Amino acid sequence: MTTATSSRPPVPPTGARPRTSAVPATTRTLDPFRVLRRHLLLILSSIVTGVVLGFVAFVLFYFLLPLYSAVVVFEIRGALDEGFDPIVGDIERQDVLTRLATTEMYLLLSRPVLEAAVKKPDVQNTTWYIANFAGDLNVGELDEAVDDLEDDLRARLVAGSNLFTLKWSNGNALDVPEVLGAVADAYIAKRKADDRVAYNVNLEVFQSQLGTFTRNLDDLGQEIEAYIREKGITDIDHSRSSQLAMAQEGLTGQIAGSQSSLSFAENRYLQLAAKLEGTVSPTEEDRRRAEMDALVRPHEAAMLGTKTVLYGLREQYRDPDHPMILRGEARLRATEAEYENKIKEIMTDNLQAELKQYGAQIESLRSVLDGLEEKHEQNDGLLRTLSADMSHYREMEYQRELLLGRRDDTLMAINEIKLVQLRDDARRVRIAQNAQLPREKSFPKIELVVPLTTLLVVGSVIGLIFLREITDQRVKSAADIEVLPSGRVLGVIPELAEDPCKSAAAELVVRECPNSVLAESYRQVSALIAKAMDQSGHRTLLLVGGLPDAGTTTAATNLAAAAAAAGRKVVIVDGNFRRPRLAEVMGVSGDDPGLGDLLAGEASLDEVIRTTEHGIDVVTAGRPANRAFERLNNGAFDSVMAELRTRYDLVLVDAPPAVVAGDALVLANKLDAAVLIVRANQEQRGLVARLINQLMDASCEQLGVILNRPRGTAGGYFKKNFAAMAGYSSTSSAT
Secondary structure (H helix, E strand, C coil): CCCCCCCCCCCHHHHHCCCCCCCCCCCCCHHHHHHHHCCCCHHHHHHHHHHHHHHHHHHHHHCCEEEEEEEEEEEECCCCCCCCCCCCCCCCCCCHHHHHHHHHHHCCCHHHHHHHCCCCCHHCCHHHHHHHHHCCHHHHHHHHHHHHHHHHCCCECCCCCEEEEEEEECCCCHHHHHHHHHHHHHHHHHHHHHHHHEEEEEEEEHHHHHHHHHHHHHHHHHHHHHHHHHCCCCCCHHHHHHHHHHHHHHHHHHHHHHHHHHHHHHHHHHHHHHHHHCCCCHHHHHHHHCCCCCCHHHHHHHHHHHHHHHHHHHHHHHCCCCHHHHHHHHHHHHHHHHHHHHHHHHHHHHHHHHHHHHHHHHHHHHHHHHHHHHHHHHHHHHHHHHHHHHHHHHHHHHHHHHHHHHHHHHHHHHHHHHHHHHHHHHHHHEEEEECCCCCCEECCCCCHHHHHHHHHHHHHHHHHHHHHHHHHEEEECCHHHHHCCCCCCCEEEECCCCCCCCCCCCCCCHHHHCCCHHHHHHHHHHHHHHHHHHCCCCEEEEEEEECCCCCHHHHHHHHHHHHHCCCCCEEEECCCCCCCCCCHHCCCCCCCCHHHHHHCCCHHHHHHHEECCCCEEECCCHHHHCCCCHHHHCCCHHHHHHHHHHHEEEEEECCCCCCCCCHHHHHHCCCCEEEEEEEEECEEHHHHHHHHHHHHHCCCCEEEEEEEECCCCCHHHHHHHHHHHHHHHHHHHHH
């Protein structure tokens, strides 16, 4: 045996996993389909039991507690618009019908109606009343009977119609129509009494209004007569008002015309004044008027003669600078200047004359406008006074017409109330169908009792199943592990009995039954472990469980067989000094030297390594005398692991359960990696979370969890996967 300075190579950073010092709370997600599949036989049994109990309950109810039922049908009718309407109108809005029916059903089941029904002799002679409330009639017995009816009577609106029903059930068929008929009659009698009271109250109100309207009409008539005499209002007042209004319109038009003329004259006056002041230039029209004046003619003729002479001089001398031509041009300019001055003088005279004319016109228009406005104001005052008198008179006439209309309407309403009170079809509710004698039992019904009993039994069983699942904290499936912090599931190893290949034993199933589902499951887990260990450069692997019988030895032997089949050199070391099983499983002697002897210095490494018939090397726990688990925590064990790393590709160490032995955590700090083996339906989720946390706090890399032997996996996708594995393996073998 060689020694090593280090127990194992350091874990590369890529293999590190987060560590926590406390186990956080976990939330478990239930798969209802998986739960139901797991208890399928129990559920089927509850269905059969429910059906049997349903038939038993039906027979018991049929002979011991039968019920007979009947209904009274009521119809809600529309109100009469008028007392002379031949037929009653319909209720078109469904919400109105529902509100009316709800109100009527409340009144139907009201205590006064039920008390009136119970007091009827026919009801007190029924078997129902005699059996339950026999004796002299008193308040206590009456209240008890009414209470019983309040509990049992059911009123319901018939959908899509204007009908509602009253239903009652009792063990005596003869009592049912009797009691229902009494309740219906009491309800109709109460409705009639209420209608009579309402009619009488309304009649009194309208008659009181009629008296008030009559008195008001008399007072108003007297007031109108006095007003006519006071104001002297006659029929011609309307014509006089019309004439004044027409005259006022004429004056308004004249005022508007005068104002327009005045505005024009004032604007013209201002324009002329501006031209005279020189702020505005005269127009072409002003110049043409000046040019047409007789005083301009001599100046125009002189200017034309000067132009003629100048033209002759230019023809005679031809030289523009000739003195004669220059004197002719000077005379022409002087003549033209005189002409222009005369034009300006005449234009000024014309503008001054026109300005004076418009000034006089403005004075005249203002005088006329003042007179029109004064007359208009006088007529307006007369018209307002006359209009006010006529308006007040018309208002009083209008009030009289209103009072006459209201008096007539009140008289008509009084007649309508009296007529409606006489018509039987004016009532809002009538009995459409009386209660009939029931011919068969309404309860029990086999089509209801059996299914309901079955549903109750099955529901109770399923409820208990889920209650147990919710309160049960044991690990049952991979989902229970995946919800845990760092709960990575490497694989699920099914129960041996659920393997379609029917393997004989689980310990060496990879070697002895390679086509089985268990063998394939171990191979898949082995592949995941090998990949993780190769990535991190690990060679030593600890297999540890929480509680005894987790299956670590079986997992070690099968993982070793899978790794050996993949071409790896593998050795299994039995690190369980308390209850070693590796020697028994692998078929070697447990009394031969093993790990305990090696650590005690009584054997060498070569002496303790045994090669089994399966081609897998094993190191057993050794002789009982040397199985001191304290030696696992010394340098000798580190040296053994260092030597085994140099000889083998994979070193598997089978550790004792972590809960009952502290050796597992000691070994976890000396090996490269660890895998937790969890036995389904045995270990609590909190325990598994704590073990994962402890392994992550150790020096080794916690690779994940193998779930061993879960029950109920044969009902869902696991069953399909197992069947596919088995079928594919058998097909491969055949080919």
